[in-house]
């Protein structure tokens with residue numbers, strides 16, 4: 471299940487479109503991406519995804535996206551002036567990356583990342599595209615409702631702070647018609663749904679091409695950076711695939727509510743990482759209080775201190 475709405479950015483593509491996929495693949499290949507055993511295609515789970523072009527065995531290393539394609543908080547800014555202001559402001563990683571995305575995407579064909587930006591969804595599947603009313607209606611009684619509202623408010627507040635402290639002071643560098651709340655929510659939606667922490671590199675990065683892989687709660691394959699072999703982003707298949715089958719990675723062992731918050735979808739298949747938090751208490755007047763407490767503790771559960779019940 472996916473949740474998407476219209477936003478106001480003028481770049482990117484229809485989230486299901488693979489029309490720009492060839493542009494992305496040609497750009498990556500011309501710039502040094504090794505021949506792939508995967509191709510971008512329309513898929514059942516996830517709209518677009520990477521599909522095996524040949525038989526893949528379990529334990530096969532795939533992708534090999536060179537480090538030069540990665541977008542991280544220390545990537546070189548196409549607009550040096552924007553980069554200078556943001557670096558001097560000492561912003562954290564996420565707003566830095568969000569502004570980087572808007573800055574580069576708004577440069578159109580003059581950005582070296584153009585072939586990547588045209589494949590990014592114009593409307594990322596993200597909770598940030600929902601209004602507070604929609605969250606309240608669609609997530610009534612859901613344990614993630616409060617977190618969703620908090621997330622929308624945090625991003626909106628961060629945008630307002632940046633507008634007051636940075637954008638309004640440099641209107642020529644951050645034109646108000648480009649650095650809109652919609653653009654900021656687009657950028658954060660892209661980051662929520664595509665940014666990965668590469669453990670061996672120790673940083674967050676957008677990895678063009680690798681970010682076309684969809685998630686399955688049933689696979690155990692994670693993106694990482696291979697320091698030894700050509701310094702590139704790879705993953706190792708945890709099962710075999712037939713030609714034409716969609717290849718999945720794991721976005722982490724996350725419950726469906728967390729996937730909805732970060733990535734805007736709920737997996738259609740069984741998710742063993744789902745759980746429901748149940749709050750229970752023991753009545754300290756209960757004659758079996760001690761026996762029940764011991765039984766709870768034996769099963770790794772705790773009880774609130776009796777005086778709180």
Ligand SMILES: C[S@@+](CC[C@H](N)C(=O)[O-])C[C@H]1O[C@@H](n2cnc3c(N)ncnc32)[C@H](O)[C@@H]1O
Nearest residue numbers: 515516518595663664681682683684685733735
């Ligand atoms: C890293 S991107 C993967 C590529 C994406 N499908 C695309 O076309 O750009 C993450 C997004 O893919 C979609 N997605 C990933 N796994 C999915 C799944 N199992 N079911 C439905 N949508 C999924 C969600 O929209 C998510 O925000």
